[in-house]
Amino acid sequence: MKLLTKLLGFLLIAGFAVLTYRCERATSVANPNSPPNTTLANIPVENDTLFALQTLHWDGEDDDGFIARFEYRYTTRHLLRGDSVIQDWQNTTATSLTIAFESSDTLNYQIFQVRAIDNNGAVDPTPAERKIYTVQTRLPQTQILAPVQNQRAFVIDHTTDWWQGIKLSFTAQDLDGEVVEYGWMVDGGDTTWTKDTTLYITPDKLSLPLAGPHTIGVTSRDNTNLLDPVGDAVTINLVAPAFARDILIIDETNENNLAFAFPGVTGQARDDSVDNFYQQVFGPADTWDFFKRNNAPPPRDTLGQYRLVIWHADDRPTTTGHALPLHIDLIMDYMNVGGDFIMSGWRMLKSFDWEQNWGQNNPHSFPEGTFIHDYLHINAANETPSAPGDFTFGEGFSGFSDVQVDASKIAEFPYFGKLTSINIITDWGGFTKVIYAYQNELTGLTWPRGNPVGLQYFGTSFDAVILGFPVYFIQKDNAITLGQEVLQSMGYR
Numbered sequence: 246m247k248l249l250t251k252l253l254g255f256l257l258i259a260g261f262a263v264l265t266y267r268c269e270r271a272t273s274v275a276n277p278n279s280p281p282n283t284t285l286a287n288i289p290v291e292n293d294t295l296f297a298l299q300t301l302h303w304d305g306e307d308d309d310g311f312i313a314r315f316e317y318r319y320t321t322r323h324l325l326r327g328d329s330v331i332q333d334w335q336n337t338t339a340t341s342l343t344i345a346f347e348s349s350d351t352l353n354y355q356i357f358q359v360r361a362i363d364n365n366g367a368v369d370p371t372p373a374e375r376k377i378y379t380v381q382t383r384l385p386q387t388q389i390l391a392p393v394q395n396q397r398a399f400v401i402d403h404t405t406d407w408w409q410g411i412k413l414s415f416t417a418q419d420l421d422g423e424v425v426e427y428g429w430m431v432d433g434g435d436t437t438w439t440k441d442t443t444l445y446i447t448p449d450k451l452s453l454p455l456a457g458p459h460t461i462g463v464t465s466r467d468n469t470n471l472l473d474p475v476g477d478a479v480t481i482n483l484v485a486p487a488f489a490r491d492i493l494i495i496d497e498t499n500e501n502n503l504a505f506a507f508p509g510v511t512g513q514a515r516d517d518s519v520d521n522f523y524q525q526v527f528g529p530a531d532t533w534d535f536f537k538r539n540n541a542p543p544p545r546d547t548l549g550q551y552r553l554v555i556w557h558a559d560d561r562p563t564t565t566g567h568a569l570p571l572h573i574d575l576i577m578d579y580m581n582v583g584g585d586f587i588m589s590g591w592r593m594l595k596s597f598d599w600e601q602n603w604g605q606n607n608p609h610s611f612p613e614g615t616f617i618h619d620y621l622h623i624n625a626a627n628e629t630p631s632a633p634g635d636f637t638f639g640e641g642f643s644g645f646s647d648v649q650v651d652a653s654k655i656a657e658f659p660y661f662g663k664l665t666s667i668n669i670i671t672d673w674g675g676f677t678k679v680i681y682a683y684q685n686e687l688t689g690l691t692w693p694r695g696n697p698v699g700l701q702y703f704g705t706s707f708d709a710v711i712l713g714f715p716v717y718f719i720q721k722d723n724a725i726t727l728g729q730e731v732l733q734s735m736g737y738r
Contacts, residue, residue, distance in 0.1 A: 281307040281361040283315070285373040294378040297348035297469040298422065302341045303373060305361030314338050316368075317359040323350035345470040348379040355379055385419040387427070387465040389477045397545050399582040400455045400483040402448050407706040408581040410445035411481070417465035417473065426466040432459055438466075456485040486549030486582050491737055492530035493551040494523050495543065497567055497590070498717075499536060502560035519559050519717050526716060526728035527555055535568065542572045548579050553737060558590035559717035561666060566596025573597075573616045580620060580707045585735055589712035594626045594668040603628040605692050608671045621711050622674035622702045627693070634663030635689045639681035639698055639714065645730050648681065648723040655718060663689075668713030669696040677702045680731075681712070701734065708735050 286302035289295055305312040316334040323329070330347055346355050360372035391414040392398065404410055417424040428436040429444070432452040451459055464476035498519045520532060531551070533543045548554065556576070558567040567590065569576070580586055597617055601609050608627040611617040618624060629635055638649045652662030659665070669683050681699030698713040710731055716724050732738045 278365045280367040281363040283361040283369045283373040297346045297379045297382045300343045303359045307363040310364045319357040321347045322354040324352045348382045353379045382469045383421045385465045385467045385473045387417040387473045390414040394479045410447040414443045415463045419467040422468045429463045484545040488552045492553045495533045495556045497535040497558035499560045526724045553585040555587040559715040561591040566599035587710045591715040625672035629667045632659035634660035636664040636667045640684045643678045645680045649720045651720045
């Protein structure tokens with residue numbers, strides 16, 4: 246009896262163990278992972294004919310997990326040309342994207358596919374699909390605005406406060422969309438993409454040598470991802486300034502302009518007389534006669550040889566201003582790379598806005614962005630009347646000596662030994678100092694008296710001096726002292 250009881254107990258325990266093992270084995274085998282499913286929203290409508298840029302929306306579901314990401318692609322069939330373009334699968338976690346369909350043919354058949362991928366890496370085996378037609382998109386067209394073909398410009402091997410590089414400006418148009426990006430390159434190098442339409446090409450982007458020809462190219466990309474296949478390109482010629490010589494005097498004095506500028510008055514500021522005078526004042530120096538050089542300034546190759554350029558015009562113009570403003574881009578380019586500059590003459594400041602009416606109660610303002618404001622640091626200027634003569638001497642400041650007018654050179658009517666049409670400075674900026682002030686007889690005009698007629702600017706890249714009177718009509722010994730003191734203050738003596 247006892248043996249039977251023990252046998253039954255053993256059988257019961259063994260059966261329970263087998264049942265437990267089978268249950269554990271059955272529950273230890275996981276359910277196989279099922280792939281996810283993908284759906285597309287019904288916009289755009291199937292087989293619709295549309296513009297190439299379209300926004301599509303999709304979603305995914307996974308019964309035994311979650312959606313980790315999506316993959317999408319599209320195939321383009323060019324219906325006129327007969328060929329096809331198959332895009333590669335692209336990863337995204339987004340459920341909506343704006344797609345720029347390739348649409349280079351007259352009519353393009355697009356098959357868009359998207360498939361969900363779950364957290365176990367399972368891929369929807371039947372991607373959601375949308376078929377549409379897209380019409381041909383037009384290529385963008387690009388144009389370089391500056392620099393222009395064969396333009397010459399100065400270049401140095403580093404950027405400064407005043408020289409940031411070669412300025413590049415461009416534009417583009419897209420007749421059936423919009424331009425979203427621009428690509429520029431230099432000398433066949435890599436393309437740099439930007440959304441800006443004006444930038445500076447720094448010297449490290451240029452191939453060596455810096456001096457010489459360089460080719461700049463620009464292309465553009467529109468919102469359907471189309472590139473301008475041609476783009477635009479210009480070749481420019483860069484000049485590296487040597488600054489091996491000290492001074493170049495550019496004489497713009499027009500001997501055909503009567504110094505007195507009134508009918509019936511004899512005497513002129515003869516060109517050779519002025520040249521000799523300036524040599525004594527600022528020389529020894531090389532010279533460039535503006536009018537004998539076909540009314541042209543020196544080229545950059547010449548200009549860049551000199552550390553200092555003195556541009557003067559000692560005739561008194563009456564119908565049109567002096568020519569310097571027409572060539573001021575050249576002078577600014579020269580100063581940007583470190584060239585010093587002196588400007589003197591009769592009505593020089595006035596020449597920068599000849600049509601504007603200047604006078605006692607009407608000073609002229611030079612706004613930011615102009616040469617006079619930015620480079621000479623003059624905010625506003627004025628001019629004394631054309632008659633009668635009133636200016637007798639410039640009172641020296643900041644260690645500069647007084648300078649007297651040479652009455653013998655302007656003894657007749659309407660001057661009577663005194664200068665007219667003197668440019669005075671009524672408002673000036675920082676980093677400047679007054680070196681001469683307007684003075685006259687006690688019976689003369691009061692409103693210009695004491696105002697600067699000479700200003701010096703000390704900059705980080707260049708120094709500059711502006712004289713609002715013609716130095717030729719200053720007493721010779723005084724003028725020589727003026728030249729010595731100005732040059733000494735600029736480090737040339």
